[in-house]
Amino acid sequence: MNKYTKIGALAAMLSVVLGAFGAHLLEDRLTADALDVYDTGVQYHMFHSVGILLIALLIDRLPSPKLAIWAARLHLIGIILFSGSLYVLAFSGVKILGAITPLGGVAFIAGWICIALAARKGKK
Numbered sequence: 001m002n003k004y005t006k007i008g009a010l011a012a013m014l015s016v017v018l019g020a021f022g023a024h025l026l027e028d029r030l031t032a033d034a035l036d037v038y039d040t041g042v043q044y045h046m047f048h049s050v051g052i053l054l055i056a057l058l059i060d061r062l063p064s065p066k067l068a069i070w071a072a073r074l075h076l077i078g079i080i081l082f083s084g085s086l087y088v089l090a091f092s093g094v095k096i097l098g099a100i101t102p103l104g105g106v107a108f109i110a111g112w113i114c115i116a117l118a119a120r121k122g123k124k
Contacts, residue, residue, distance in 0.1 A: 002059065004072045008052030011079055015045040018087070026090075034090040041086030048075040048108060055115065067118035074111030078104045 019042040026035060055072040059065045082104025089097040 002056055004052055004056035004059065004069070007072070007076060008049055008056055011052060011076065012046060012049035015042055015049050015083075018042055018045065030090060034093070037086050038090035041083040041090070044086075044104075044108070045079050045083040048079050048111075051075050051111070058115075058118075062115075062118040063120060064118040067114045071111040071114035071118065074107045074114060078107035078111060080104070081107060 019039075022035065022038050022042060026038065030038065052072050052075050055068050055075070059068045059072075062068050082101055085097045085100040085104065088094070089101075
């Protein structure tokens, strides 16, 4: 089991925990808009946790494993910046945190681009 399998599995587990926390404990504590922001963070958190797990399965099969590793790193950075900023924004209401969210989105996009580039033939 490589470290990205562990990271992906732990990130996915944390997404489930945070999703359950939101569904069961935050419904009466956050506004509907804040809960939507929180839910968006949970969704992207899970999507990209699964992405990390898929990358972990593909690393040794792709022509450029180094790019695949960067993809996993970028997805983790994206989870922290994108989802993390949405979680904090939902609780705090501090709108300036919304400026961090797009940086996480860029990390997600860059991670997917790295996977596409890692899959190019002849680059091993």
